[in-house]
Amino acid sequence: MTIKNVCCLGAGYVGGPTCSVIAYKCPNIKVTVADLSKERIAQWNSEKLPIYEPGLDKIVKECRGKNLFFSSDVQRAILDAELIFISVNTPTKNIGNGKGRAADLKYVEGAARLIAEVAKSDKIVVEKSTVPVKAADSIMKILRANQKQGISYQILSNPEFLAEGTAINDLLNADRVLIGGEETPEGQAAIEALCGIYENWIPKSKILTTNTWSSELSKLAANAMLAQRISSINSLSAVCEATGADISEVAKAIGCDTRIGAKFLQASIGFGGSCFQKDILNLVYICECLNLPEVAQYWQQVIDMNDFQKTRFTSKVIQSLFNTVSGKKICILGFAFKKNTGDTRESPAIHVANTLLDEGACIHIYDPKVEESQIFEDLSHRQNIFVYQDAYSATQGCHAIVICTEWDEFMILDFNKIYEGMMKPSYIFDGRKILDHEALIQIGFQVQTIGRKLEREFVPRSWSTLE
Ligand SMILES: NC(=O)c1ccc[n+]([C@@H]2O[C@H](COP(=O)([O-])OP(=O)(O)OC[C@H]3O[C@@H](n4cnc5c(N)ncnc54)[C@H](O)[C@@H]3O)[C@@H](O)[C@H]2O)c1
Incomplete structure (x- = not known):
């Protein structure tokens, strides 16, 4: 036919x-x-x-x-x-x-x-x-x-x-x-x-035919395995930050093993998107219905680790800013759940923004592809949110920048210019590990990232009096 x-x-x-x-x-x-x-x-x-x-x-x-x-x-x-x-x-x-x-x-x-x-x-x-x-x-x-x-x-x-x-x-x-x-x-x-x-x-060789149920399960299994890799590397990023190991070096070392492979080992603020969480939750539910509680718990951990990573990162932002962001301007660069899409479903940026808003911060947001109306909708039209059309105006007057999406254009920003316009000390929290951290430290930024303890830990002179 x-x-x-x-x-x-x-x-x-x-x-x-x-x-x-x-x-x-x-x-x-x-x-x-x-x-x-x-x-x-x-x-x-x-x-x-x-x-x-x-x-x-x-x-x-x-x-x-x-x-x-x-x-x-x-x-x-x-x-x-x-x-x-x-x-x-x-x-x-x-x-x-x-x-x-x-x-x-x-x-x-x-x-x-x-x-x-x-x-x-x-x-x-x-x-x-x-x-x-x-x-x-x-x-x-x-x-x-x-x-x-x-x-x-x-x-x-x-x-x-x-x-x-x-x-x-x-x-x-x-x-x-x-x-x-x-x-x-x-x-x-x-x-x-x-x-x-x-x-x-x-090519014919790439078209696989199976029975219906194998095909349906393969899709859930593929997403579960992909998300599991992200949660696994993210769990190790926490160990790196605590020990001085560098997650990029660890990822490279383990990824060279052909049994493991190099792809999908990029530690980050956590996965988002419309599929991973939804499909794993679905798999967990199916396992429970099939009376396989151990299997259900196993996959549930992939989601729990992702939630932990998002919370861990946001807590780090707040702690670094002297444990209070109330009244501070924080710029979120990137709102989509990943680069090259305007999709914000389950984007980690939503979690970061909401937590900072809960703590009384004022949020400046710039994303190259997400519509302003979408950002307001995702953040339930809360107060203290300002959306900008470029990174330079978004960062102006801010205390900190939080990178939530790995857009290529963020890597080539003029950070000298950005630094000039920001409050001091100026912080950058790189949730995607895309920036040149040493260069940023040279400019004067206080830099934090995922899976790596950076050399210069900034302690303000007045810190003891603030404590
Ligand atoms: N987004 C992805 O990256 C991705 C990748 C692989 C698989 N999937 C799966 O594909 C499916 C679709 O995902 P999506 O991201 O395209 O969703 P989406 O929400 O972007 O699009 C779904 C569309 O279906 C329309 N719709 C609903 N009922 C309809 C009906 N009876 N007749 C005609 N249109 C109808 C809705 O109006 C909506 O526009 C989901 O099951 C998702 O899990 C998504």
Whole structure:
């Protein structure tokens, strides 16, 4: 079966980039990305796309209106498509059973019910959202219970492994594409049809096919293992700060071991983003439901360590500023959860800002890609927050700078100029380990970072009287 018409329900961080790349690489396939949010669709059809992702603008501009369409007519998109991706959000449940841990599948269920209601021909339904193991079962039950005569459905699991900030490159040069389906002849035919799409640019050897449940679990497992590496290196960063070891040196030394590998060993203020925490919580919940409490506790520790790291870093900021930030101006550089994205979901900067605001500080914020309205929303429109359009005005008159995101542009700032404009002593807390700390100390800054005790510990002359 050759697919000619694809639709994707959900025009978010996954649906938008994934389908743009499919359209780009498969000029013979018509791709429609549909979303219930008219506002989001209008943005996708405008000059300013709703998400920032390097390389995305170019691809959308090249394909939009040719074989790539963004539409809020979800029904029409479903009717026309032979294959439908479900890329809707699966947030952590905030009410009821499993609150705070289980994945909320209401949007996935909503999408499945909509397909069942609208479809007038056979459909391959592809679960691209990250879901608990056996979610495909629920989708299948909904579709088959509402099946109209003569229509058949196949459900596939095809989790997305892209990382925000590098999504286009990840999609174009995927390490692997994973497709899970039923072992029946119909299931295998559906898998073949989806493989046919990816084979337009992904080598066959990188397309893995498995049973549905392995595919669903692999996505949760991949995120859990990635986040575990961050929590592991972050736990060691605390040991480094206490002993004089340097976490960069430790990471390099252990990363040279091919069994460990060098990637994802960058100590930091902690991980953020919409996926890691949500997916591990989901895994923890699944393990508890499967009566595997030891496994649940094991993965819970990855999140606990991340919370510890964020709190540890923020406490260090407050302690260094003579244990009080009340009335002080503190500049947060970077608000996105990582560089090259405007996404702030679960960003560590939110934790830092809220804690400093709780302590009475006045917060100046600059991020190259996050909208001002998003920052105010994330910080619940609290008082004493000022958002700036560049790092120089944001740092002016501040007592301290806290680096929360590793944006490249922060590395080439003129810190001599910044130092001139700041209150003295001037502090920098580098939560991403991206700055030249020795050079900053030379300028006169008091510098603190993650996983490394810096040589010059500043003790103000009046410190004993302040104590
Ligand atoms: N963001 C990532 O980096 C990433 C990476 C891999 C996997 N995932 C997973 O992919 C899924 C989507 O994530 P996201 O970040 O793109 O979410 P998102 O919140 O950015 O986008 C989801 C979109 O789905 C729309 N939607 C909800 N119900 C709908 C329906 N019935 N019909 C049409 N549209 C509907 C929403 O309006 C929203 O625009 C999640 O399960 C997530 O865990 C995300």
